Amino acid sequence: MELGYFTMPSHPPECGLKEGHDWDLQTLRWLDELGYQEAWIGEHHTAPWEPHPSPDLLVAQALLQTKNIRIGPGGFLLPYHHPAELANRVAMLDHLSNGRLNFGVAASGLPSDWAMFNVDGMSGQNRDMTREALEIILKMWSEPGPWTHKGKYWTVNKPDTMFYFIKPHIKPLQGPHPPIGVAGLSKNSDTLKLAGERGFIPMSLNLNPAYVGSHWDSVEAGAAKTGRKPSRRDWRLVREVFVADTDEEAWKLSTGDMMGRMMGEYFLPLLGHFGFKDYLKHAPDVPDSDVTVEYCARRNWIVGSPKTVTEKIEQIYREVGGFGVLCVFGFDYKHKPEAWRHSLDLLKNEVMPRLKHLGAEFETAA
Numbered sequence: 180m181e182l183g184y185f186t187m188p189s190h191p192p193e194c195g196l197k198e199g200h201d202w203d204l205q206t207l208r209w210l211d212e213l214g215y216q217e218a219w220i221g222e223h224h225t226a227p228w229e230p231h232p233s234p235d236l237l238v239a240q241a242l243l244q245t246k247n248i249r250i251g252p253g254g255f256l257l258p259y260h261h262p263a264e265l266a267n268r269v270a271m272l273d274h275l276s277n278g279r280l281n282f283g284v285a286a287s288g289l290p291s292d293w294a295m296f297n298v299d300g301m302s303g304q305n306r307d308m309t310r311e312a313l314e315i316i317l318k319m320w321s322e323p324g325p326w327t328h329k330g331k332y333w334t335v336n337k338p339d340t341m342f343y344f345i346k347p348h349i350k351p352l353q354g355p356h357p358p359i360g361v362a363g364l365s366k367n368s369d370t371l372k373l374a375g376e377r378g379f380i381p382m383s384l385n386l387n388p389a390y391v392g393s394h395w396d397s398v399e400a401g402a403a404k405t406g407r408k409p410s411r412r413d414w415r416l417v418r419e420v421f422v423a424d425t426d427e428e429a430w431k432l433s434t435g436d437m438m439g440r441m442m443g444e445y446f447l448p449l450l451g452h453f454g455f456k457d458y459l460k461h462a463p464d465v466p467d468s469d470v471t472v473e474y475c476a477r478r479n480w481i482v483g484s485p486k487t488v489t490e491k492i493e494q495i496y497r498e499v500g501g502f503g504v505l506c507v508f509g510f511d512y513k514h515k516p517e518a519w520r521h522s523l524d525l526l527k528n529e530v531m532p533r534l535k536h537l538g539a540e541f542e543t544a545a
Contacts, residue, residue, distance in 0.1 A: 180502070180537045182527060184210050184218040185253055185382070185417045186509025188237070189441055192227035194511065199230060202513040203237055204244060209520050211245035213527045216504065219253025219283050219360065219382070225291035228445040235272055242276045250276070253382070254283025254360060258298045258308040262315035263335045266349075270320065273351040280353070281380075283360040284313060286370060306369055308332050313359075319347070320356050360415070364458070366390070368397045375401025375409050382415040385508050386458040387479050391416065392499040412503035412538065416495070419480040420507045422525040423518070426483045432518050433482045437510045439472045447472070485529035492530065496537050503538065 186206070190199035207218055218241075220234035231237065234252035241250050255265060273280040286309040287293065293300040298308065311330045318328060324337030324347060340346040351357055360380035363371035374381035375398035383394045395414065402409045419438055423429035433439060447470065450456050456470045457463065461478050476482055481491045492505065507526065512519035 180496075180531070180534055181216040181504045182214075182531060183216050183415060183504045183506040184509055185221075185415075185506040186218070187221040187223065187226075187229040188231050188511075189228060189509060190230055190511045191437070191440065192230075194230075196230060198513070199511065200237060202511055203231075203509070204241055205513075205516070206509065206519070206523075207237075207241040207248070207250065208244055209523055211248040213523055215248055215523075215527065217249040217251075217281060217506075219251060219281065219506065221253055222256050222285070223289060223292065224256075224259070224295055226289060226445075228441060235268065238280070239272060239275060242279060247279075249279045249281050249358075251281030251357065251360070252283045253281075254285040254362065256287040256292070257284050257312035258287055258305045259292070259296050260312065262312040262333055263319060265312070266316040266319035269316070269357070270349045270351040273353055273357050276352075278353050280351075280357045281360055282357040283362070283382075284309065285362055288364065303369075309370075310373065317356065320350055362417075363394055363397065364455075366393050366397075368394060371397035372401030372404075374398055375407065376404050377401075378407055378409075380413050380415060381409075382417060382506070383502075385417045385419055385479070387461055388495045388498045389461055390458050395500060410503070411501045414502040415504045415506050416499070416502045417506045417508050418495070419475075419482070419510075420488070420505075420522070420526060421480070421482045422485060422488050422522045422530060424484060424525075426487050429482045429484065429487075429522075430476070432515070432522075433480065434472055434476045436515070437512055438480070439476070441510060442475060443472045447475075485525050485533075488526065489530050489533045492534060493537065496534075501538070501540065 188203045210218055220237050222234045223229040224232045238250050269282055286305045298305050311332055315328055315335050325339040326337050328335045337347050358380055360382055361370050361374045362382040362384055364384050371381050371394050381398045383391045398409050421429050421433040423432055456467045459470050459475055459479060481488050
C-alpha cells in the first residue's frame, strides 16, 4: 500500500488566498521529503472553505519545489473548461513536470458552481459535459488532424497544417497521456463506472468505509462493459487522518481543532443540504442528528496513536476488500504546523511499516 494526499484545498473563510496557497505549498514540500507517492489538488469556484479555482497554479509551483512526488489536479472540473484549451494546458504542464503529472478530472458537484457557469447539474448535464470534454481531450492528444468534433456542448477542430508550418503540435510528455484519476461520491457512481470502463484511476472520497465498499462494484461494472480487469492496486481511498503520540492528543488535535471545525461548519451542513449524510452512516437507521463531528471521528476518521491508526487502516482495508493507495485528506494546520507534519511523519514512518503485508495479495494475483 502507498500513501498519497488529497486536498480540496481546505482553508477557513478568514484565511487569505495567498496565505492558504503558501500553506499548501509547504505541505507539498513535506510530503515530498517524507516520500509520499502523490498529491491531488481540487478545483472549486464558490466555496469559501474550498477556495482554489485553479489547481494548476499550485501544481506548477509545487513541481518546482519538489523532486519525486507526483502531483496533479484532483481534479479539473471539466464542464468549466474548453476541452481544446485544457488539452494544451495539461500537456504543457506535463512537460513542466518532467513526467510527474497526474491528470485528475471531475464533473463538479456544487450547485453554486453550476449556477456561476450556467450548468444544469440537477439533470446530470455536468456529467454529460465531463464525458464529452474528456473524449475531446484524449482525441486531441491521440488523433492526427484534420478532424472536426461536433458534440452536444463543444465543436472542436483539429486543423490541418496552414501556411506550410503552423499546426496543432502540443502533446503530453507521458505517453499516451498522464495517468487520469476520477473521484466518486455516490453509490453506483457514474464517475467510478467511467474509471472502470476506461482504465482510469478510481478515487473514493472520505465517506463511511462500509458505504465506500460499494464503490468497487461501480468500477467493476464499468470495466465489464469494455472487457477490462480492474486492479484494486489502482484504487485510492481518501480518509481524514490524524496521527499523534497518544490517542488523546490525536483526538484533541482532530475533533477539537481544524478537522472538527471544517466538518462542523462546512462539510456536515453541506452534505445535509444534499441529503447526503447517509454516506457517512455506518447503518441506514442512524438519524441525521446523530451524524456529528464526534460520530464521524469515531466511525470514519483514522485518528489516534500509531498503534490505533495501524489497526484502523487494517480494519478499513478488510472492510472494503483491499485498495492500493491511502490518500490523506488535507486540512489547514498552519497555526500548528509541527503537529500536522508530525502526523504525516508518523503515518509514513511508524504506521506504514506495520502494514507492509497489505497488498501482498496483489503481488500473488500478478
